[in-house]
Amino acid sequence: MRSYLDFEKPVAELEAKIEELRALEGGDAGVSVGDELHRLETRAAQTLQDLYEDLTPWQKTQVARHPQRPHCIDYVSALVTEFTPFAGDRAFGDDDAIIGGFGRFGGESICILGHEKGSTTEARIKHNFGMAKPEGYRKAVRLMRMADRFGIPVISLVDTAGAYPGIGAEERGQAEAIARSTATCLELGVPNVAVILGEGGSGGAIAIATANRVLMLEHAVYSVISPEGAASILWRDTTKAQDAATNMKITAQDLIRFGVIDSIVPEPMGGAHRDPAGTIAATGEAITAAFKALAHLDRDAIRRQRREKFLAIGRTLG
């Protein structure tokens, strides 16, 4: 069953009709529905295209959070062979909100890590909805340092509403864990590529998104605070999330203009959840291309490129 977002209602209605007709066609009533089916399918496709060609930032936020959107685990299992997950920060515990390990990408050794939101209720709870605690970031640091030591490139997949705000997380130094993870990204002598898959939520995202190349899916969002959070703080009105989403410039199309991201991975018409396999394959190709562009750089140059890239952000704006 496909779940529809509020703004997709016109498409949902058309597609429901199509389903009904298909059921009739399959029956033995001998009804010919071919023409009508074709007409409806064309209309549904056109409606979907009209909607998705002009998504508002708030609609994109909803697409980015779509429950059926492919998540980190889907990317890892499709793109990485021999994937071997690692656990724990060697200090306190493990955190399933960030998964990570080593395997092969295009046949070569790779370190891959990312936020996992979970796709079923059970999984969402297990992965804490992709909101990591200090041990998650410290596991990321551990994996990145290991990758660096063995000269293995790093892929980070970003999909989080933000780092988890809780008593235990604060007690164990959430701020320090995030800061250290960002610093570790900057210290890597191996190339790293980050992809914003869905939500790039603030510090919890930047901790693993400080990369030589930052890619972003077409309908993903990346921001300093969620639209709801901004609405409640700046507008003192949680119903202003749409305004906040628009004002904050959180879309891939805005961010490439600001030089915050390097490239956009196109999504299938109607969003990644309509063709997960196609989206994941396109993302894999984009990652390969990103690594290729960095292949000629030695360790010092890799570090320098990353630092200079981030220092340059914002310096050339009007």
Next chain:
Amino acid sequence: MNWLTNVVRPKIRSFLRREVPENLWVKCPETGQMVFHKDLEANQFVIPGSNYHMRMGAATRLKSLFDGGVFEEIALPEVAVDPLKFRDERRYTDRLKDARTKTGMQDAIKVGYGTLDELPVVATVQDFDFMGGSLGMAAGEALIRGFETAVEKATPFILFASSGGARMQEGILSLMQMPRTTVGVEMLKDAGLPYIVVLTNPTTGGVTASYAMLGDIHIAEPGALIGFAGPRVIEQTIREKLPDGFQRAEYLREHGMVDMVVHRHDMRATLSRLARIMTKAPAATNAHDIPASPLPVPAEQPPAMAGFTP
């Protein structure tokens, strides 16, 4: 406010504001005790009875650190103003204008270069009065310039942090100041220079989650609120009341996030000692001869820290 104060232009109002405190009484946020502003100033903005550490402006803080209150203010880079054309209940440019009038500062950070017991140091201060000390492009560039200055002059870098976090009105560009300032920390680290962070009330959000928690040494002022998520956000998330003293300096000391909680009266001596030890400079012999600022520091010892409740 009478008709006269209403009609004076904002710039003049800020000038007047600066003259007023002579006659002001300040209320201790903790005990409600009233303190004469001049006495508070003479006591480095620590309430004499309760030991509550009031916020200190950037200029005052720099003066209180450097020998004789003298330092070179480092020129800071200009940045693009309001790249997002942001508007919430008010225009961001209007908020900026107000903050500039109120504080007389261009943005939330000042960087000073001078000597501390004759040892050259670079110190950077965030002023909470400027839009909550928030980290935007200007503050990010100021910090980077601060780190660069320390590297150029081969001095320790001292940060007085105070901020509510990222400046939301600059959206993603404020978030980008987290990795950008971290590049600054890395430059200092590469140069082998010590980075001492003084966490003051309050320091939260993207600031703690980047440069403010990456110091070699973390010092906190008594009672300072320090954390990643604000207490309100946590309460709303977990729907529980937070434990007493949660996210206060002493709590962070207990949980291993800061090395020490230091009373403001002892701050200068502590920073001087550490800066010298970490750079292998000889001990200061004349520390007592060089007062921090023209203001006298009270001779009596502050009450033991153990008795301090935030």
